[in-house]
Amino acid sequence: MSQNLLTVKDLKTYFFTASGVSKAVDGVNFTLEKGKTMGIVGESGSGKSVTASSIIRLLPKIGRIVEGEIEFQGKDVLKLNKKELLNYRGKDIAVIFQDPMTSLDPVFKIGNQMVEMICAHQDISKEEARKTAIEALKKVGIPQPEKRMESYPYELSGGMCQRVIIAMAVCCKPKLIIADEPTTALDVTVQAQVLELLQELQDEMDTSILLITHNMGVVWQMCDTVMVMYAGKTVEYADTKVLYANPMHPYTWGLLDSVPKLSDGTKSQLKAIPGAPPDLRLTGQCCNFYNRCPYAQEICRQEVPELIELEPGHFVACHRQKKDSTLVRGEVNQNG
Numbered sequence: 381m382s383q384n385l386l387t388v389k390d391l392k393t394y395f396f397t398a399s400g401v402s403k404a405v406d407g408v409n410f411t412l413e414k415g416k417t418m419g420i421v422g423e424s425g426s427g428k429s430v431t432a433s434s435i436i437r438l439l440p441k442i443g444r445i446v447e448g449e450i451e452f453q454g455k456d457v458l459k460l461n462k463k464e465l466l467n468y469r470g471k472d473i474a475v476i477f478q479d480p481m482t483s484l485d486p487v488f489k490i491g492n493q494m495v496e497m498i499c500a501h502q503d504i505s506k507e508e509a510r511k512t513a514i515e516a517l518k519k520v521g522i523p524q525p526e527k528r529m530e531s532y533p534y535e536l537s538g539g540m541c542q543r544v545i546i547a548m549a550v551c552c553k554p555k556l557i558i559a560d561e562p563t564t565a566l567d568v569t570v571q572a573q574v575l576e577l578l579q580e581l582q583d584e585m586d587t588s589i590l591l592i593t594h595n596m597g598v599v600w601q602m603c604d605t606v607m608v609m610y611a612g613k614t615v616e617y618a619d620t621k622v623l624y625a626n627p628m629h630p631y632t633w634g635l636l637d638s639v640p641k642l643s644d645g646t647k648s649q650l651k652a653i654p655g656a657p658p659d660l661r662l663t664g665q666c667c668n669f670y671n672r673c674p675y676a677q678e679i680c681r682q683e684v685p686e687l688i689e690l691e692p693g694h695f696v697a698c699h700r701q702k703k704d705s706t707l708v709r710g711e712v713n714q715n716g
Contacts, residue, residue, distance in 0.1 A: 491529030
């Protein structure tokens with residue numbers, strides 16, 4: 381029987397700036413099961429990384445979670461004290477950021493950084509922590525791990541640095557790994573190696589992965605479920621196979637249409653979603669995708685659509701998609 385590890389309900393995280401309140405996350409809902417992988421996709425600025433930062437409660441001073449619930453193994457994350465939060469961040473949840481070269485301190489050796497992190501979350505000696513670190517480096521495929529412990533980050537390639545970050549992430553055997561675009565700064569060959577490594581570690585430790593990415597191919601390959609975000613909101617959420625076979629939100633259609641297809645021999649131009657994402661200080665009054673949606677109608681301009689379950693496990697936030705009448709992809713909008 382599946383077991384929920386992480387549940388996020390109606391999460392809202394706002395940035396309070398001098399120019400106004402930016403609704404970076406304005407209604408995110410999803411559930412991640414133990415041992416499963418969930419992908420979060422969407423354009424830059426859609427709120428993917430802020431959602432991840434909210435889950436670990438690591439926001440800048442101007443950011444604040446104003447509403448919603450975050451439950452991790454039944455515990456209310458928003459009520460954790462400082463000590464509980466320290467264990468939660470390193471022991472229960474580990475984060476892999478997109479640029480490995482800036483995730484490591486350039487003036488300290490790899491070994492020193494790993495030992496310090498392990499000692500912060502486990503009640504063991506520095507010698508035991510060093511052994512744990514060497515074993516972790518071996519596990520992620522770094523050759524001569526004892527020697528690499530004495531290296532500085534600048535002495536390693538981007539791929540090697542990302543492997544070090546992953547080794548640090550798995551040292552404490554976390555229940556959840558948040559991977560925020562972990563392959564963006566790497567070349568294609570190394571990308572495949574890193575993703576394969578994450579899958580191997582997941583199988584070995586039965587950990588869950590929250591994968592933030594722009595790459596739909598990675599989503600189809602790695603994820604069990606996927607959430608599509610736009611302008612701070614969840615617009616579609618479903619099993620990956622279901623979303624691939626039957627996407628239902630116009631924004632999801634736009635994302636999929638913009639993916640290059642090797643099988644297309646016509647050399648046609650890539651389809652782009654017209655327009656630009658809205659100013660997040662002005663959202664929340666209507667459907668955020670209204671001004672870019674070819675299927676928009678008057679109700680889309682007047683009301684915020686609710687996230688509803690159209691099919692078992694398939695949630696969509698669109699006025700045009702209802703249980704009794706569904707929108708057909710590509711149909712002419714007669715009432716726009």
